[in-house]
Amino acid sequence: MDIREILSKCDHTNLSQTATWTEIKALIDDGIKYKTASVCIPPCYVANAKRYAGDRLAICTVIGFPNGYHTTETKVFETRDAVRNGADEIDMVINIGDLKAGLYDKVLGEIVAVKEACGGKLLKVIIETCLLTDEEKIKMCEIVTAAKADYIKTSTGFSKGGATREDVALFKAHVGKNVKIKAAGGIASVRDAEDFVALGAERLGTSRIVKIVKEENLL
Helix, strand or coil: CCHHHHHCCEEEECCCCCCCHHHHHHHHHHHHHHCCCEEEECHHHHHHHHHHHCCCCEEEEEECCCCCCCCHHHHHHHHHHHHHCCCCEEEEECCHHHHHCCCHHHHHHHHHHHHHHCCCCEEEEECCHHHCCHHHHHHHHHHHHHHCCCEEECCCCCCCCCCCHHHHHHHHHHCCCCCEEEEECCCCCHHHHHHHHHHCCCEEEECHHHHHHHHCCCC
16 A cells, blocks of 8 residues: 555554643644655644644544543533634543443433534544443444444554454444544554555554654655
């Protein structure tokens, strides 16, 4: 697979607690240079990032991150604030406890509320696959489809595991036609990226692919 195609599917990411504006600005520079799908950054940097990047690059941020146990009202406020600051894409974390308690209508309602708050901006729903059973993952495929979110996403990268090939294949088998797949967490090589895309992922949450391209002079 051409490396440019892989880069075009990458959400070039820095969600570190210690990330500075200087580091975020460098991330944006790389995103623009290498034509990534977006940069995924902490909410506090969205306004500056949008002013800096303008229309040259999509700005993605995270909601209810990384644990997902914020109230729905908080997630809705975060989303509206992010969109007002210029976010083009929203990656939200579900309430995993509600899912495990079988409160499926509540999980669905929260995603629908955040989707509405997006005001037409892209919504990706992080379900944190490493904490779920296969049955729970399948249920979330159904819920994300019913909520009309744009993407289902494997992981935050802040829990005990990231994307696996098995989970992306499971998503592909169970999400509706309107839902795309984002694999995130632990994508450490070009081969990893190629495998996830081949399995059906249309976005990749990673910082490593751009680093590899730069280090190995792949472009």
